[in-house]
Amino acid sequence: MATLVKKPLFNPDGDIEVRTRRMIGGDTTNLNDFNNLRYQWVSDWYRQAMNNFWVPEEINLSQDIKDYPNLPAPERRAYDKILSFLVFLDSIQTANLPNISAYITANEVNLCLSIQIFQEALHSQSYSYMLDTICQPHERNSILYQWKDDEHLLRRNTFIGDQYNAFQEEQTIKNFMRVIIANYILEGIYFYSGFMFFYNLGRNNLMPGSAQEIRYINRDENTHLWLFRNIINELRQENPELFTPEKEAIYSEMIKTGCEQEIAWGHYAIGDDIQGLNKSMITDYIKYLGNLRATAIGLEPIYEGHMEEPESMRWVSQYSNANMIKTDFFEARSTAYAKAGALVDDL
Numbered sequence: 001m002a003t004l005v006k007k008p009l010f011n012p013d014g015d016i017e018v019r020t021r022r023m024i025g026g027d028t029t030n031l032n033d034f035n036n037l038r039y040q041w042v043s044d045w046y047r048q049a050m051n052n053f054w055v056p057e058e059i060n061l062s063q064d065i066k067d068y069p070n071l072p073a074p075e076r077r078a079y080d081k082i083l084s085f086l087v088f089l090d091s092i093q094t095a096n097l098p099n100i101s102a103y104i105t106a107n108e109v110n111l112c113l114s115i116q117i118f119q120e121a122l123h124s125q126s127y128s129y130m131l132d133t134i135c136q137p138h139e140r141n142s143i144l145y146q147w148k149d150d151e152h153l154l155r156r157n158t159f160i161g162d163q164y165n166a167f168q169e170e171q172t173i174k175n176f177m178r179v180i181i182a183n184y185i186l187e188g189i190y191f192y193s194g195f196m197f198f199y200n201l202g203r204n205n206l207m208p209g210s211a212q213e214i215r216y217i218n219r220d221e222n223t224h225l226w227l228f229r230n231i232i233n234e235l236r237q238e239n240p241e242l243f244t245p246e247k248e249a250i251y252s253e254m255i256k257t258g259c260e261q262e263i264a265w266g267h268y269a270i271g272d273d274i275q276g277l278n279k280s281m282i283t284d285y286i287k288y289l290g291n292l293r294a295t296a297i298g299l300e301p302i303y304e305g306h307m308e309e310p311e312s313m314r315w316v317s318q319y320s321n322a323n324m325i326k327t328d329f330f331e332a333r334s335t336a337y338a339k340a341g342a343l344v345d346d347l
Helices: 041-051 062-070 072-102 107-134 136-145 151-169 172-205 209-239 243-269 277-296 310-320
Strands: none
Touching: 041 107, 041 209, 062 107, 062 209, 072 107, 072 151, 072 172, 072 243, 107 136, 107 209, 151 172, 151 243, 151 277, 172 209, 172 243, 172 277, 172 310, 209 310, 243 277, 277 310
C-alpha cells in the first residue's frame, strides 16, 4: 500500500461486502451496521465500553480535601506533576483520535474510536473535578500548566506530541503507523505508570477519592489499550508490508524510547522519597510493561528478562481492577464488568 487515503464521508458507491472490508484503504460507505461486522471482537468491545459508563462526580472526594493540604512534600509534588501529565495525555488523545479515525475504513472500528474520544474527554473532566475540589484556583492553574515551566514534563509531552503533529502535517503510511504506535505507547505505558502512583497513595490511606477516580479511568484505558492492540494486529494481517523487520525495529525503538522516558520521569517525579515506591520498583515495572506491550503486537521483548510482573508491584493489578477481580483483556473476555454506578468503593 503506497499511499494513505482519507475516507470520504459520503460514498454511495462504496463496497458493502463485509469480507472485503479493511482497516485502512477500504472503500467504505460509512454505514454503521451492527449486524454485519468484519471484526467480530468489536461486538464485545463495544458492549464492554458502553457498560463502563460513569461520571466523575459519582466519587466522593471529601477525604481528599482534608488529605491534600497535609500530604508529605514528596507526595504532594508527585501528585501535582503526575496529574498534570495525565491531564495532557487525555487532552491530546481527545484532539488526536479523530485524525486517526479519518483514515480507518472499517465502520465498526470507528464506532469504537468514537466511544474512546468521549471517554478521553470524560477523563479530562475527571481531572478538573479533582483539581476544582481539592485545590484553590491559583493552585489548579499551576498544576494544569506545569508542562510550560517543567522541562522534564515538557520533554515527555513533546515525544508524543511530535508524533501526532507529524501525522497532521503529512498523512503518509509511515506517519500513520508511527501515530498508531505512539497511541499504543501512551495508552499502554504512560497511563499505567501514572496510575501506579495514585494506587500507592490509596494503599497508604491517602487521597482515597483520587485513587478511586483513577480506577474508573484505568478501566476505560484497559479497553482503549485492547482496541489499539487489535487495530495493530489486524493491520499486521492485512498489510504485512507495514511489519517488515526494518519497520518492526522502528516500532520497537519507539516503545523502548517511551519506556526509557517513563523510567526517567518516574525517577524524577517519584524518586526514593515516597513510602511504598522507589526508583528500582519503577524501573522494573516499566520494563515489564514495555515487554508486555511489545509482545502483545508481535514484536520481540524490549528488555532481557522482565517478562513477569515484578513481585514488588503485584498490588498495582489489584488496585487497577475496579471490581477487584482479575481480568486480562488480551487473553480473555471480562467476566466481572458492571456499570460503574454498581461498583463498591472497596479501597
